[in-house]
Amino acid sequence: MCGIVGYLGTKDAMPILLEGLKRLEYRGYDSAGMATISDGLNLTKAVGKIVILEKELKRRSLAGSIGIAHTRWATHGEPTIINAHPHVDCEGVIAIAHNGIIENYRTLRTLLKREGHNFKTETDTEVIAHLIEKYHEDASLEDAVQKALAQLKGAYGIVVISTKESRKMVAARNGSPLVVGVLDKEFFIASDASAILPYTRDVIYLNDGEMVILNSHSYRTTTLDNKDINKEVEKITWDLEMIEKSGYPHFMLKEIIEQPQSIKNTLRGHIQPDGIEVKMNCLQNGFPKAMPKISAIKLLACGTSWNAGLVGSFMMEKILRIPATCEQASEFRYRWPVIQPHTLSIGISQSGETADTKGALELAKKLGSYNLGIVNVVGSSIARLVEGGLYLHAGPEIGVASTKAFSCQVVALSILNLGLARYLDKVQPLENKEPRVTDKDFKRISNELIVLPDKVQQVLDAVYDKDSGQGIIQQIAKEFKGINNFLYLGRGYNYPIALEGALKLKEISYIHAEGYSASEMKHGPIALIDKNMPVVIIAPHDSEEPISYDKIVSNAEEVRARGGRIIAVVNNGDDVISKMAEWVIEIPNTLAHLVPVLATIPLQLLAYEIAIMRGLDPDKPRNLAKSVTVE
Numbered sequence: 001m002c003g004i005v006g007y008l009g010t011k012d013a014m015p016i017l018l019e020g021l022k023r024l025e026y027r028g029y030d031s032a033g034m035a036t037i038s039d040g041l042n043l044t045k046a047v048g049k050i051v052i053l054e055k056e057l058k059r060r061s062l063a064g065s066i067g068i069a070h071t072r073w074a075t076h077g078e079p080t081i082i083n084a085h086p087h088v089d090c091e092g093v094i095a096i097a098h099n100g101i102i103e104n105y106r107t108l109r110t111l112l113k114r115e116g117h118n119f120k121t122e123t124d125t126e127v128i129a130h131l132i133e134k135y136h137e138d139a140s141l142e143d144a145v146q147k148a149l150a151q152l153k154g155a156y157g158i159v160v161i162s163t164k165e166s167r168k169m170v171a172a173r174n175g176s177p178l179v180v181g182v183l184d185k186e187f188f189i190a191s192d193a194s195a196i197l198p199y200t201r202d203v204i205y206l207n208d209g210e211m212v213i214l215n216s217h218s219y220r221t222t223t224l225d226n227k228d229i230n231k232e233v234e235k236i237t238w239d240l241e242m243i244e245k246s247g248y249p250h251f252m253l254k255e256i257i258e259q260p261q262s263i264k265n266t267l268r269g270h271i272q273p274d275g276i277e278v279k280m281n282c283l284q285n286g287f288p289k290a291m292p293k294i295s296a297i298k299l300l301a302c303g304t305s306w307n308a309g310l311v312g313s314f315m316m317e318k319i320l321r322i323p324a325t326c327e328q329a330s331e332f333r334y335r336w337p338v339i340q341p342h343t344l345s346i347g348i349s350q351s352g353e354t355a356d357t358k359g360a361l362e363l364a365k366k367l368g369s370y371n372l373g374i375v376n377v378v379g380s381s382i383a384r385l386v387e388g389g390l391y392l393h394a395g396p397e398i399g400v401a402s403t404k405a406f407s408c409q410v411v412a413l414s415i416l417n418l419g420l421a422r423y424l425d426k427v428q429p430l431e432n433k434e435p436r437v438t439d440k441d442f443k444r445i446s447n448e449l450i451v452l453p454d455k456v457q458q459v460l461d462a463v464y465d466k467d468s469g470q471g472i473i474q475q476i477a478k479e480f481k482g483i484n485n486f487l488y489l490g491r492g493y494n495y496p497i498a499l500e501g502a503l504k505l506k507e508i509s510y511i512h513a514e515g516y517s518a519s520e521m522k523h524g525p526i527a528l529i530d531k532n533m534p535v536v537i538i539a540p541h542d543s544e545e546p547i548s549y550d551k552i553v554s555n556a557e558e559v560r561a562r563g564g565r566i567i568a569v570v571n572n573g574d575d576v577i578s579k580m581a582e583w584v585i586e587i588p589n590t591l592a593h594l595v596p597v598l599a600t601i602p603l604q605l606l607a608y609e610i611a612i613m614r615g616l617d618p619d620k621p622r623n624l625a626k627s628v629t630v631e
């Protein structure tokens with residue numbers, strides 16, 4: 001995620017800001033920039049690693065003892081020098097660094113343009129610079145910031161400087177963290193304390209709705225509507241490594257635990273208030289004339305993204321009534337695939353750099369397909385290659401094992417599915433003229449998406465106890481950590497969960513794990529089952545979905561009859577499969593196509609815990625790279 005650093009004091013700001021940016025590198029970023037004030041505003045930005053910015057700064061050193069800096073993880077507009085922060089107003093008086101997403105930036109941009117403001121970037125942040133400019137004409141910087149913020153919808157942590165008040169810095173928070181470091185005659189601001197720690201351990205944590213106004217010798221904390229508040233100066237007791245991982249021992253665990261927030265970020269701005277429409281740019285203007293209808297959908301992806309794609313293909317075929325298949329990109333590109341006219345291909349990739357997925361999309365395009373993407377990394381190769389799509393906005397995923405990207409991909413696919421259903425009803429109605437999704441069902445799905453982050457939190461709270469180590473997942477991990485084989489079974493939407501659960505386990509614990517469709521069990525894997533074989537049976541179900549709970553009950557019977565040790569993932573209150581299982585993991589009810597989001601979380605945690613108990617580093621599994629940019 002983006003990172004912010006600010007300094008106001010007696011020393012040269014540049015080296016302090018640069019050091020701060022380096023300490024935020026672990027968060028992931030694609031470009032960086034810095035602004036200081038000396039005689040006027042000095043600004044330098046660069047795309048890529050901090051060392052590139054550092055080289056630039058060696059060429060033209062930025063003078064001044066006040067400044068702000070930023071590492072950007074692109075959300076609006078590609079990672080370019082122009083889009084990198086800090087952003088400035090028309091006259092180059094104000095500089096701002098921003099973390100978060102401004103949801104109403106399009107409307108504000110249109111209004112400000114009409115008023116004569118000159119926009120240079122594609123970012124949402126630039127509107128804040130121009131809004132502050134507008135009010136700063138006859139108001140102090142803090143008053144102008146307050147007036148500007150009152151117009152924003154969305155999340156932000158911002159830090160602002162102005163040449164009109166060159167010994168002042170204003171920072172405000174609503175949804176994106178900010179911490180203020182306090183030293184005698186020196187102040188630091190950062191989006192996380194790791195940037196501040198080398199200088200001071202005395203900090204003030206801003207809460208949502210609060211701001212700080214820093215001057216050369218003093219500071220003032222207020223609410224966003226200008227009421228003074230007294231904030232306690234706290235002492236940081238953590239060390240650097242703990243801060244980078246927000247106190248978690250590994251990035252993988254951090255990324256599993258932050259899924260409620262990541263999913264909220266994926267959903268942000270898509271579901272309309274009426275609950276019966278979704279908004280996404282890629283469908284707004286329809287497909288080009290050459291694509292008057294959609295005859296088939298191909299989802300192309302690898303690894304975990306492929307497992308999410310499989311969920312997507314099931315939900316799309318069900319609702320859209322169009323053939324939808326999910327193909328392993330690595331295989332697709334090396335056979336002789338047929339792409340029917342009017343095929344829509346959807347590439348799914350966390351990194352946006354997976355060579356096979358990119359290659360498969362290129363081939364599909366060459367064969368006449370129209371391509372969309374579901375990608376986490378903004379401006380990545382796949383994002384640039386496709387005609388449009390959805391970004392996950394899940395934040396950087398640093399652990400090699402993909403976790404939060406999977407749940408966000410399933411959510412993004414669900415949003416896209418709703419959008420496609422509405423779009424197709426207009427351009428390609430079903431023969432019987434029935435809507436693909438009725439308003440009632442649309443509302444049910446969007447309501448369920450909205451409450452999904454809370455349900456994910458419920459799962460996390462119910463199955464994992466970080467403090468006592470006695471959660472159900474930790475108990476199961478203790479029991480099975482020495483086992484060499486695992487079988488994961490599921491049917492329907494639960495089949496991709498079986499694949500994903502097994503993939504996680506083998507990746508980070510090096511235990512051989514098979515994910516299988518329970519319906520195929522009789523055709524082979526049943527031979528593996530004996531009293532030494534743990535079998536994870538994934539059986540949550542949606543009572544409105546004609547899916548075969550009874551059938552998986554029979555599969556569980558078959559496993560039990562052969563002595564297999566059942567670990568069941570079931571709905572809260574399940575009283576059939578639970579009774580056959582040695583271990584039971586319960587999750588809340590949800591719609592069938594969203595079960596993969598909830599049911600995969602305990603399996604991610606199980607893989608994590610087993611890896612830890614086997615003394616392995618889950619963040620750096622052997623032989624694996626985070627992004628597979630070679631074939």
Ligand code: M6R
Nearest residue numbers: 303304305349350351354401402
């Ligand atoms: O970045 P991508 O989503 O395109 O990556 C695809 C796979 O390489 C990736 O999901 C891989 O399987 C992960 N290590 C799974 O945890």
